[in-house]
Amino acid sequence: MKQLLLILLSILFIQEIKAKSYEGYKVYKLKPENINHDKIIEYLQEDSIFYFLDEGQIESGKPIDVMIEQQYQNYFENMLEKNKFKFDVLVDNVEKVLEQERLDQRLTRTSGLGQVTFNSYMYYSEQMAYLHRLGRDYPEIVAILKLGESYEGRDITALRLSSGPSTDPSKTKPVIFIDAGIHCREWIAPAVALYIIQQLVENPQNALFYQNVDWDIVPNLNPDGYEYTQREDRLWRKTRRPNPNQPNYCMGTDLNRNFDHYWMYAGASSNPCSEIYAGPEAFSESESRAIRDYFLANGETIKLYLSFHSYVSMVLYPWGYASTLPEDHEELQRLGELAADAIHRSTTINSRYTVNTSTLALGPGAGGSDDWVKGVANVSLAYCFELPHGDSPFPFLFPARQLFAAVRETFEAIKVYHQYIENKFWNNNNQ
Template identity: 50%
Template sequence: MQRFSLKDSYKLYEITPQTDAEIQFLQQFHNEDFDFWRESHFVGEATDIMVAPENQYNFENELTNYGLNYKIIVEDVEGILQQQEIENGMKRSLLGHGSVTFRSYMLLNEQYAYLQHLGQAYPDIVTVSSIGRSHEGRDILLIKISSSGSNTYLSKPAILIDAGIHCREWIAPPVALYTIHQLVENSSNAALYQNVDWYIIPNLNPDGYEYTTTVNRLWRKNRRHTVGAPCVGTDLNRNFGYCWMCGGASSNSCSETYAGPEPFSEPESQAVRNWLLSVGLLLDIKLYLSFHSFGEYILYPWSYQQTLTDNADVLHQLGVRAAEAIEANSDIGSHYEVNSSAIGLYIASGVTSDWMKGSHGVNLSYIFELPNGDAPFWFMIPARQILPVVRETFAGIRAMFEYIEETFVYGTALPPENDFIIRRTLD
């Protein structure tokens, strides 16, 4: 492998403007010589700019002359990207069609080939369908795993899982795929789909995912260009229609948290909504899990405001139960915080978990922020840590499944012990 000396490396700079004038000043660097990885839209929000070796001297001088402080947050961008490329690519070439691996990141068509393979190999329990198409025309695949096969009329308590809505969060789809793999291909888990049906969308933003594997590893949004807007892409996890644009979302299309021109303006969020509306009366979704990274959080509604739901005690205790199962099975020292989204992380509106709870009455609704492991930079958890993450996370999912079965199948679950933990977080 070729080594780059630090002198010759692309570097990533972080600058946090303290005035509007400084934000404007940074915008002059918007040209082909500079690559904005993240951009300030208000005072105090950081901008990250990747700068080529030949431009670094002048760039640093210009910032200093203007009185702007900067930090070099990645000294060797190519080194990181190349290391990941090597680690992923070498093993990928061994992957046969329809196979799955948790030792490298899979391409979208590999993920889809695996789902189709399961549909063909296990027709009695697996049903693969498309809930709609992405903006660029890719299917959004849903896999159902049930002892009743594809028969929706015999619906039992259901668990709905999605991953990949933020496409740069690469560790999320493997968690969904590992759950599928364990349910379908590990016969010792057959009991998990006898009384409960599983619906899993392993990659909710296929255009974006494809884009992260070909053009920009740090892309987060979908790939649709809102008519008349300056920038491409809507944050799908701000586009759902429960209290849309109530805070923590942007009306600026250039923002990473652009909510879209209206609720459900995007084909990907429409696909989820339309599917749920079409099967909603037939399905009895008891648990919704959406996988993101990173930060090691298990978060429940509300996300749009810092007040708690009527069932926050139950949400919290079940979250803690999952966190304990994950930590007990962790080889990488994961430690989860459990809280409401808005209190534990930040306010965000138009997110899937609020919509599931608020609009569809799915009372047990969660967002997981998975670990970042030894990632050298955001979202770049190395391929060798996929397996420990998916294994430990499946232990958490299983703990939640057990609660669903105890509560809605056997009726043996105990009510929450007390509510002191919840109240404390509101102090």
């Protein structure tokens, strides 16, 4: 046993040495105040040495976070000062924050295979082992579905939870579809999806949640990227499919720009090195195709779509391609506010959500999954749910010690969504 422990520790140590170092990298919060500042950001965004962390676009008055390695910092700060461009240094040395996270991970990693934990972030293989264990232990309500495969051949797995087909021949049960981890560095998102799964399947008090409503939950939609963030580069966002004739750091596609609804219309890039690279064509990625194919086969029954991201504490809904409002925006806004209110009432980590369309909140980002689900798969209630960042100095690194509080409060929003879907599509369904 001791020997096994030593081997495991040495593997961890080797992995740490191999991992990309962010030594000396700083994170700046830029505060654009005029069009000149906006133009500067636009110009910087074209260059991959400036690593923009926000999902959204530039807008005067809206701060934006950017990470820069040491050798460009002087040039950058001088340029800002020359242009009277205000900024704060948010993180002085990114690697220090990453080190702390790795340490926390190692100290709190307690789950055995087939178990789930919310004290630390699980590996993809551990997440899958948990789902399969639930499939074995609860065969009467749980089915494990393979929706597709990632580029590197990992399963895109959904857990389907159902008490069985509708016994009323005049009604079909509505389905709530949840995915997480499209952006693989947003580790809190798969953890939230796993907590929803655990609460629904393993907490008998919640059995009512799947009497009249079925659930499809994909806790990790970008497993290649997730593994890569666990072992190599903590801040990777895209898929891991190489782009022809491009260096390693220009690999991958932003899955949340890859869906075929106004693809590449705005807020997406055709540059493979960009963090918001939309891919060579819509649905170029097997991970987004897995979602597409599942919705095209089951779309009629799915009544709510939730896609979990982090880190800006926002309940967002379409459209993400432009500032146009969907016809049913009032309903989307109202339901989003009910969900946000439920979190506000229960939060112990001071989470404060706002509710809006993606474009109005963050600027356009065409090709998002929620836009496609609503616009093409005709699921009218579709949300991009941006989880909070807790008190981490680096927004993507939601601290493991606050994870349980975050997943628990988010489940309060899930209860609200469930009640709404059950009322609208089951209790009041007179089809």
